[in-house]
Amino acid sequence: MTESILDEVRTIAADTFGVDARTLSAHSSPEQVEAWDSVQHLNLVLALESKYGVQFEPEEMERMKDLGQIAALLGTKIS
Amino acid sequence: MASDLRHEIDELLASGQWQRAAGRLQVLWETEGSSTLAGYVVSSFTKFRDKVELIPHRCAILRSFTVEPIVPALKACAFTAGIDLSVHIGEFNAYAQEILDSASPLYAFDPGTVILAVQTRDIAPELWRNSSRARDVVDRVANQFAGWIQEFRARSAANLIVHALEKPATPAQGILDSQSEENQGSAIEQINRSLRQVARQHRGVYVLDYDALVARHGRERWGDERKWLTVRLPVAAAHLPAMAREWMRFLAPITGKVAKAVAIDLDNTLWGGIIGEDGMAGIRIGAEHPGAAHQALQQALLDLSQRGILLAVCSKNNPPDAMEALAEHPGMLLRPEHFAALRINWNDKAQNLREIAHELNIGLDAVAFLDDNPVERQQVREQAPEVMVLELPADPMEYARAVRDCPAFERLALSEEDRQRNLYYAAERQRVTLEQSTASREDFYRSLEQEAEIAPVNTLTLARVAQLTQKTNQFNLTTRRYTEQQIAEMARCRDWCVLSIKVRDRYADNGLVGVAIVHHEGESSEIDTFLLSCRVIGRTVETALVAHLAGEARRRGSRRLEGWFRPTKKNAPARNFYADHGFRLQTETEEGQLWELDLTNAELRSPEWVRLVTATAEPA
Numbered sequence A: 001m002t003e004s005i006l007d008e009v010r011t012i013a014a015d016t017f018g019v020d021a022r023t024l025s026a027h028s029s030p031e032q033v034e035a036w037d038s039v040q041h042l043n044l045v046l047a048l049e050s051k052y053g054v055q056f057e058p059e060e061m062e063r064m065k066d067l068g069q070i071a072a073l074l075g076t077k078i079s
Numbered sequence B: 001m002a003s004d005l006r007h008e009i010d011e012l013l014a015s016g017q018w019q020r021a022a023g024r025l026q027v028l029w030e031t032e033g034s035s036t037l038a039g040y041v042v043s044s045f046t047k048f049r050d051k052v053e054l055i056p057h058r059c060a061i062l063r064s065f066t067v068e069p070i071v072p073a074l075k076a077c078a079f080t081a082g083i084d085l086s087v088h089i090g091e092f093n094a095y096a097q098e099i100l101d102s103a104s105p106l107y108a109f110d111p112g113t114v115i116l117a118v119q120t121r122d123i124a125p126e127l128w129r130n131s132s133r134a135r136d137v138v139d140r141v142a143n144q145f146a147g148w149i150q151e152f153r154a155r156s157a158a159n160l161i162v163h164a165l166e167k168p169a170t171p172a173q174g175i176l177d178s179q180s181e182e183n184q185g186s187a188i189e190q191i192n193r194s195l196r197q198v199a200r201q202h203r204g205v206y207v208l209d210y211d212a213l214v215a216r217h218g219r220e221r222w223g224d225e226r227k228w229l230t231v232r233l234p235v236a237a238a239h240l241p242a243m244a245r246e247w248m249r250f251l252a253p254i255t256g257k258v259a260k261a262v263a264i265d266l267d268n269t270l271w272g273g274i275i276g277e278d279g280m281a282g283i284r285i286g287a288e289h290p291g292a293a294h295q296a297l298q299q300a301l302l303d304l305s306q307r308g309i310l311l312a313v314c315s316k317n318n319p320p321d322a323m324e325a326l327a328e329h330p331g332m333l334l335r336p337e338h339f340a341a342l343r344i345n346w347n348d349k350a351q352n353l354r355e356i357a358h359e360l361n362i363g364l365d366a367v368a369f370l371d372d373n374p375v376e377r378q379q380v381r382e383q384a385p386e387v388m389v390l391e392l393p394a395d396p397m398e399y400a401r402a403v404r405d406c407p408a409f410e411r412l413a414l415s416e417e418d419r420q421r422n423l424y425y426a427a428e429r430q431r432v433t434l435e436q437s438t439a440s441r442e443d444f445y446r447s448l449e450q451e452a453e454i455a456p457v458n459t460l461t462l463a464r465v466a467q468l469t470q471k472t473n474q475f476n477l478t479t480r481r482y483t484e485q486q487i488a489e490m491a492r493c494r495d496w497c498v499l500s501i502k503v504r505d506r507y508a509d510n511g512l513v514g515v516a517i518v519h520h521e522g523e524s525s526e527i528d529t530f531l532l533s534c535r536v537i538g539r540t541v542e543t544a545l546v547a548h549l550a551g552e553a554r555r556r557g558s559r560r561l562e563g564w565f566r567p568t569k570k571n572a573p574a575r576n577f578y579a580d581h582g583f584r585l586q587t588e589t590e591e592g593q594l595w596e597l598d599l600t601n602a603e604l605r606s607p608e609w610v611r612l613v614t615a616t617a618e619p620a
Helices: A002-017 A038-052 A058-063 A067-078 B002-014 B018-032 B035-048 B068-080 B095-100 B125-129 B134-155 B174-179 B184-201 B210-217 B225-231 B237-254 B275-282 B292-306 B319-328 B349-360 B374-383 B396-405 B416-437 B441-448 B462-471 B484-492 B541-555
Strands: B055-063 B083-089 B113-117 B159-163 B205-208 B261-264 B310-316 B339-345 B367-370 B450-456 B496-504 B509-521 B524-532 B560-565 B584-588 B593-598 B610-614
Touching (some): A038 A067, A038 B237, A058 A067, B002 B035, B018 B035, B018 B374, B159 B237, B184 B205, B210 B237, B261 B292, B261 B339, B261 B349, B275 B319, B310 B349, B319 B339, B339 B349, B416 B509, B462 B484, B462 B509, B462 B524, B509 B541, B541 B560, B541 B610
Parallel strands (some): B055 B083, B055 B113, B113 B159, B261 B310, B261 B367, B450 B610
Antiparallel strands (some): B450 B496, B496 B509, B509 B524, B560 B593
16 A cells, blocks of 8 residues: 555656656655755645545644655545 | 656657657646656656757746745646747845846846736735735736836736736635725725736736636645645645646737637537437537536637637538538527638548648647547547647537647737628638639739738737737748837837738728738848738738838838848748749858849839829827
8 A cells, every 4th residue: 555655646746846756765865856845845845635635734744854744644645 | 647647748758759759648648637746757858959949038036925836737728839938037035126127137127927926915915914004005017017017018028927926715804804995805906907007008927827726626626725825826836737828828829829729529529419319309409407518629629729829620520510500500609601611521631621721821839629439539649749639538518628628729909900800700711702703813913903001110019010020920030029119119210111901801901911011221121021911922911011011111212122031940931922923043051042123224114903092100
């Protein structure tokens, strides 16, 4: 389950940042991915909210340090 | 559906089939457009933006709130409509300084369009919270808007789209608010009314009814309070594409990405059921369900024809069956006379659409196509990729809304010619009949009893003149696009001459159908622009107009009349114009050909069968 959520998050992140999904992993973070700035972070959150019909709290947005954490957090909201 | 389509698009991209990929991306975006998908659509288009034909446009957004997350959806809307949009975003809440400072990044960006995205809680916070001292606030904000627009216009000729103010979901005074004649909502509406008045006084300034947009999607749901309070984004994730699409309704006509005609399928589109099988009594069309959805579509199409958009039928049917329903069925709002062209046969639709474009004298890319059948739509996308194929929803109840939402049908201004257009085409059908029955072409020209009125542009004709430079593609020698602002500036210069031509004949008053712009310098006069609407091409009015230019140039002491022919994909009908009128080719460059007429000996005569009326009204 978590694996497939991570895959979907990777695809959405790749689309949002305009990069190849194969370059992203659970450990990809704003420090490593050049395109992942604060605007793209917001865009990623909005893309996920729109896709899964969920809402992230401001505190949660700050806790999203890499794609793995985002997938895990998303998992708790849609399970 | 989405993942299948994505897979197909990825394969088309991998094999370099750009045009088809663009078509499939459009289907994907129109059916499932969301914030999630915007990034994919944009990054896909970015891969082949140089390889398909896209119109570049520069759009600056001045804002009092976070707009960054709307930009991917805006670019996706633009790409799928054939526009490659460059976007510049102003600093947060710095819109006033940027407008007032001629050296600001806004003007350095050289935008074609500027969006002023402000909202009530930022520029009229008192009215967002309550209505005390409303009058002072109304005056202050209305004056601010007027000032910004005026200052902007003094520095830029770009189009300006201004967000009007929206009302809060719940008034500060609760139900008390509705008990007073002047309340919170009416104060906001007063500002908007004043904004509309100011916008009307300037050229190229348009008002976006943000309140109506919010109301359409539901005031309670439009925004997401969390995102507003944390990142100053007032629009919820689900509605970001709706904001982008609203901007597109302006950008489509601004960039000329508009449909001049819409070709409509009959069975299960214009009416429910199949006329050839269900018969007159069986098809569903009327004021009651289940015919009501189709009647609502007909009403939407009727509204388009009031906007000057031509209607045509493109249907696989037996002509007698279909014509009987069109002419006789009591539930129909549209009748045969509403259609400028009819193609009811068993040929493939791409071919029929080409014929319709030819008959109406418009480009294939100015034809929109409405068909319930996804297979027909796909076939047209494949075989006539220029056509704007509307991705109709599966449910007929949604058809009318899909037509009303389509940006390609939007118009920024409406001229008398637009409103009358369907009548012109009816008259044109009669003219064609006459041409076929007239022995010689000269007899035909004489029988038209044409009268041409050539006059300097003035305040009444300025909008139409600019509109013609914007959208005339076929008989246009230089295809230079001008805004009303630019035309007005040229008209004020002594060495520039901007002329319009109106043409009447025995069948109709065709209205203002041509523009010529000439720049006089020393002993030569250069034709900067020479264009005629396709409605009057081939009736020698063009000869009358160029003869007039030659006469005027000679009167001003010019020895030469020069003009460029700048070839485009569309203006082949104008290619031989200079050669046919005795001009000599001077040079040929990448830009085109420079032609020259020696005014010292050549004489250009206006055809005797065009009666000339010249007016010398004061220029604007």
